[in-house]
Every structure is written in structure tokens, then in C-alpha cells.
Amino acid sequence: MTSRRDFLRQGGTALGASMGASLLAGSALAGIPRLLAAAPAPDPAALEAFTDIANVRELMNAALNAAKMAGATYADVRCSRQRQNFVFTREQQIQQVVDTDTVGIGVRALVDGTWGFAATRLLTTDGAAAAAREAVAIAKASRVARANPIEWLPAPVVANGVWKGAYTQDPFDIPVEQKAELLLKANANALKAKNVKYIFSGFFFVKDERNYANTDGTVTKQDVVRTWPTMQITAVSADFTDFQNRSNMVAPMARGWEYVLQNDLVGNAQKWGEEAAAKLTGKPVEVGRYDLVLDPMNLWLTIHESIGHPTELDRAMGYEANFAGTSFIAPPDKMLGTLKYGPSIMNVQGDRSQEGGLSTIGWDDDGVKPDEFLIVKNGMFNDYQTTREQAPWLRWWYEKNKRPVRSHGCAYAQGWDNVQFQRMPNVSLMPGEKDLMMDDLIAATDRGILIQGDGSFSIDQQRYNAQFGGQLYHEIKGGKVVGVLKDVAYQIRTPDFWNSMDMIGGKRSYQLGGSFFDGKGQPSQVNAVSHGSPPARFRNVNVINTGRKG
Numbered sequence: 001m002t003s004r005r006d007f008l009r010q011g012g013t014a015l016g017a018s019m020g021a022s023l024l025a026g027s028a029l030a031g032i033p034r035l036l037a038a039a040p041a042p043d044p045a046a047l048e049a050f051t052d053i054a055n056v057r058e059l060m061n062a063a064l065n066a067a068k069m070a071g072a073t074y075a076d077v078r079c080s081r082q083r084q085n086f087v088f089t090r091e092q093q094i095q096q097v098v099d100t101d102t103v104g105i106g107v108r109a110l111v112d113g114t115w116g117f118a119a120t121r122l123l124t125t126d127g128a129a130a131a132a133r134e135a136v137a138i139a140k141a142s143r144v145a146r147a148n149p150i151e152w153l154p155a156p157v158v159a160n161g162v163w164k165g166a167y168t169q170d171p172f173d174i175p176v177e178q179k180a181e182l183l184l185k186a187n188a189n190a191l192k193a194k195n196v197k198y199i200f201s202g203f204f205f206v207k208d209e210r211n212y213a214n215t216d217g218t219v220t221k222q223d224v225v226r227t228w229p230t231m232q233i234t235a236v237s238a239d240f241t242d243f244q245n246r247s248n249m250v251a252p253m254a255r256g257w258e259y260v261l262q263n264d265l266v267g268n269a270q271k272w273g274e275e276a277a278a279k280l281t282g283k284p285v286e287v288g289r290y291d292l293v294l295d296p297m298n299l300w301l302t303i304h305e306s307i308g309h310p311t312e313l314d315r316a317m318g319y320e321a322n323f324a325g326t327s328f329i330a331p332p333d334k335m336l337g338t339l340k341y342g343p344s345i346m347n348v349q350g351d352r353s354q355e356g357g358l359s360t361i362g363w364d365d366d367g368v369k370p371d372e373f374l375i376v377k378n379g380m381f382n383d384y385q386t387t388r389e390q391a392p393w394l395r396w397w398y399e400k401n402k403r404p405v406r407s408h409g410c411a412y413a414q415g416w417d418n419v420q421f422q423r424m425p426n427v428s429l430m431p432g433e434k435d436l437m438m439d440d441l442i443a444a445t446d447r448g449i450l451i452q453g454d455g456s457f458s459i460d461q462q463r464y465n466a467q468f469g470g471q472l473y474h475e476i477k478g479g480k481v482v483g484v485l486k487d488v489a490y491q492i493r494t495p496d497f498w499n500s501m502d503m504i505g506g507k508r509s510y511q512l513g514g515s516f517f518d519g520k521g522q523p524s525q526v527n528a529v530s531h532g533s534p535p536a537r538f539r540n541v542n543v544i545n546t547g548r549k550g
Contacts, residue, residue, distance in 0.1 A: 049123040060213040066129035070136035072109040076214035080416040104416040111139035113149020119417040153388040157217040163362025165224035167256030171205040186265040193273025198234040218367040228252035235276040244279035252516040282486030291448035300513025300531040301454040306494040308427040310463035313384035325461030339381035342498035347430040348376035357426040358528035365420035370409025387411040414525040428532035432504035448476040487547030505534025
């Protein structure tokens with residue numbers, strides 16, 4: 001039963017989530033509130049237990065010992081705390097402040113080739129052991145539904161691993177008044193731009209502290225902070241017949257408050273507002289085929305949807321079909337080394353090591369140190385994203401190419417109460433050998449469109465047919481930008497699109513974009529992932545007019 005006090009506390013949190021959902025509905029940020037889950041605050045005793053690292057080790061040992069005694073051949077345990085702080089404003093009003101804090105233990109047990117998982121908020125040795133025994137019982141009960149036993153791939157043992165993310169100033173140490181004041185000052189400056197009428201701005205901060213141990217002997221402690229300062233600026237024409245938005249100016253990163261200051265929302269807000277207003281003067285695009293010069297802050301989303309998702313091995317094998325879809329890159333034995341994803345200048349890397357990357361981590365939730373691997377190598381499809389459970393599925397491919405059969409370190413769980421499974425690493429289009437910049441690509445383009453920033457998109461269940469918008473559109477003629485366009489979206493078939501790429505920027509032009517909220521799984525989980533790229537040019541791409549009425 002829920003006490004009146006718990007009901008009021010949870011109800012207040014749920015109201016915050018509801019208000020956030022209402023505020024963001026219909027915007028580019030509309031998917032965000034799914035993370036604003038109502039949950040009881042951690043018990044003070046649990047927080048005290050979590051801050052004592054010796055006690056946390058004792059709890060994890062109790063869980064592992066109980067799992068082995070109950071019959072597990074392998075077990076792992078995660079004792080973690082995740083805090084979230086979101087601040088939302090509109091014009092000169094503070095709309096909502098949301099804080100969540102959750103701490104607990106999750107135990108996964110392997111029994112006779114079958115998984116079981118259980119979790120608890122009770123941070124005592126008895127609580128941890130009880131969760132472990134429940135995980136083993138669930139594994140035994142699930143045996144009847146198992147088709148094939150899991151082959152659990154060995155991994156190097158990390159006896160005492162410690163890793164900290166690339167942040168220098170913890171945003172949870174910054175007073176909420178200071179955060180709100182910065183946003184309101186930025187809003188005020190954006191409103192100075194002609195025709196700008198509405199502003200949404202916000203901060204999203206997540207701090208994840210994870211302790212992990214398994215029966216192999218691996219023990220790790222990790223600490224990561226993720227930050228996303230965001231604005232959506234709306235300009236309205238004088239006759240009220242048109243409105244245009246400018247949003248998603250700053251990419252989310254695994255950094256701290258220093259990243260907010262670095263991006264200077266207050267100093268840049270009026271310029272961003274003027275960009276929104278300039279879209280009102282844009283010429284509606286003529287439908288047809290154009291050469292596209294895509295900025296990294298547009299291209300990251302196309303990479304995410306048309307390369308990141310279809311190269312998840314569980315999706316390719318059909319395990320995500322009911323919720324997230326399947327992949328056109330299937331079956332693996334027909335695609336690996338055979339599918340020409342793009343031209344020879346195309347190399348796509350999976351990793352969890354890029355500094356500031358949203359998926360960057362020291363060890364994954366299988367206890368594996370992730371490696372860097374080429375998903376696409378010289379234009380050819382070369383590898384899938386894998387975990388310790390999945391890598392043996394591709395043993396034939398790795399042995400054929402004299403490569404070790406190892407996990408790429410792609411296991412992840414949103415929180416202590418979620419079971420880990422395969423999630424996307426940072427997936428990035430690597431820069432070319434020539435030192436080309438955006439201006440070089442524009443200068444080489446006779447008739448085209450420059451697209452900057454990410455916008456709305458749609459893609460089919462196999463990640464094959466899609467269309468993507470953007471934020472800013474500029475017409476290119478004779479190697480020069482000649483004017484502003486609007487209502488632009490480009491349509492793709494994934495392999496055709498990537499094979500049309502004929503120019504790519506160099507190392508100096510490389511930038512990281514990314515998704516703060518990427519959903520997958522049932523029950524659904526959210527992770528964060530970065531995608532880097534240089535600018536690139538694509539030839540003869542079909543462009544539609546999104547403002548045209550039937």
C-alpha cells in the first residue's frame with residue numbers, strides 16, 4: 001500500500017512530468033518527457049549506504065555469493081545512483097524544475113544457459129542477497145521458454161577499475177536559481193531579434209554513478225555526467241501567416257556545467273533569434289533533385305537512424321521486431337563483407353571512447369572494456385554492434401577474417417532496476433584524408449542546398465526508406481550560397497543515399513552531435529549516444545517541399 005505522504009510526493013513528481021509533456025508537445029523536444037518518471041525519493045539510509053564504497057563492495061559480494069549458492073553459473077550486480085535535473089523556461093517565466101534521484105541494486109544471474117534478473121531499493125546485505133536469489137529463481141522458471149542456451153563469452157578481468165567522465169564542474173553543485181537566471185537572460189536576448197515572439201529554453205542534466213561486479217572477478221566504479229542546454233526560438237511573420245523555429249543549436253555532451261558556459265547561450269541567443277526570423281524570408285524550395293551539403297549537426301541524425309540502428313545485431317536478428325523494428329542489413333551471413341554501404345571514402349566507427357561522447361564509458365554493463373571497431377570499412381559493411389552474449393553469433397565472420405571473437409562493449413542498462421542489453425555506442429562517420437572544410441564543399445557545388453541542424457524525420461521499420469529535415473537551408477549556385485530556403489526535406493533509401501556521397505570534410509571539420517534520449521526495448525529504456533562527422537556532399541538527392549498543401 002502507498003502512504004498518503006508517498007502518494008503526494010509521487011503525485012507532485014508526476015505533475016511535473018505532465019507539465020513538461022504539455023510544454024513540449026508538438027515541438028522537436030516532444031519525446032523528452034518519457035524520461036521524467038515518477039518514483040519515490042531514495043531512503044536516506046540507502047543514500048548513506050551508497051556513499052560508503054566499502055559497504056557497496058560488501059553488498060555486491062553478498063549478491064554474487066547468494067547467486068552462486070542458489071545455482072548460478074555466472075552473475076553480475078550493479079549498485080548505482082542516477083540523478084536528473086531539468087529546468088524549463090518560457091520567455092520570462094520559469095515553467096518547471098524537475099529533480100529525480102534513484103538508488104538501488106540490480107542482479108543478473110545465468111542458470112543453465114538462461115537469464116534471470118531482479119532488483120531492489122533495499123541497500124542491505126540481506127536485500128542484495130534476496131534480489132540475487134530471486135534472479136536465480138526467475139532464470140530457472142524461464143528455462144521452459146528457452147530455445148537455445150546462451151553462450152557467455154569470456155572477458156578480461158578488471159580487478160579494481162575506476163573511471164570518471166570528461167566533466168570538470170558538476171552541474172548538481174550549481175544552484176537552480178543560477179541555472180534559471182541564465183536561461184531567462186538568454187530568452188530576453190533572443191526576444192530582441194525582429195519577429196521573435198516565443199522562446200522555450202531548458203537544461204537537462206544527468207549524473208550516473210555506477211558500481212559493477214561479476215563472478216569473473218571484475219569490479220568497477222564509474223561516474224559520468226551528461227548535459228544538454230537547449231533553446232527553441234519561434235519567429236512569427238508580421239501578418240501572422242507564417243512562423244519558423246530555430247532549435248537544437250547546442251549538441252548534448254557528456255560534460256558538465258563548464259559546457260553550458262562554453263556555449264554562451266546568453267551571448268548567442270539574439271543571433272539564433274535572427275536566424276529564426278531569417279527563415280521567414282526564405283524562398284519555398286522547388287521540388288527536385290539537388291546536391292546536398294550536410295552540416296555535421298544535420299548529418300548526426302541521419303547517421304543515427306540509417307547506420308546506428310540497422311547495425312544493432314539484436315535488431316538484425318529479429319529480437320526488436322515487436323517494438324523498434326528490424327533491419328534491412330539481415331541476415332548477417334548475406335551482408336557482412338558483401339553490402340556496399342557507401343563509397344570507398346566512407347568509414348564508420350563504433351566506439352565508447354570519444355571524449356565527451358554521450359555513450360563514452362570505461363566498461364560496459366557486461367564488465368567489458370569497449371573497443372573501437374569499423375562498422376563500415378572503405379564503404380563495405382564490416383561489423384555489427386555486439387555484447388558478450390551476441391559476439392559468438394558472429395564467430396564464423398571473425399574467424400574467417402582472423403579477428404578475435406570479442407564483445408564490442410555495447411551492453412547498457414538505463415538504471416539499476418533495468419536489465420542490460422545491447423545499446424548503441426557512439427557511431428561516427430570518420431573524416432576524410434583531405435583537409436577539406438565546409439567552404440570547400442560549397443565551392444565545389446554548382447546547384448545544391450546547404451542544410452544545417454537537425455529537424456523532423458521519419459524512417460521505416462527496417463531503416464531503409466526515410467526523410468529528414470533540418471534547421472537552416474541555404475541555396476547554393478555556382479559554388480556560392482545565394483539565399484535562404486524553407487520547407488526543405490530530403491528523401492533517402494539508405495544504401496543509395498550513402499553511395500551518393502562524393503566529398504567529405506577532413507579532421508578539422510569533425511564535430512559531435514547526438515541524442516540525449518534514445519529509446520529501445522520492452523520495457524522501454526533510454527540511453528544517450530553521440531554521432532560525429534565532418535560535413536559531406538551527396539549528389540542528386542530527392543528534395544520535397546514540406547510546406548506545400550494538397
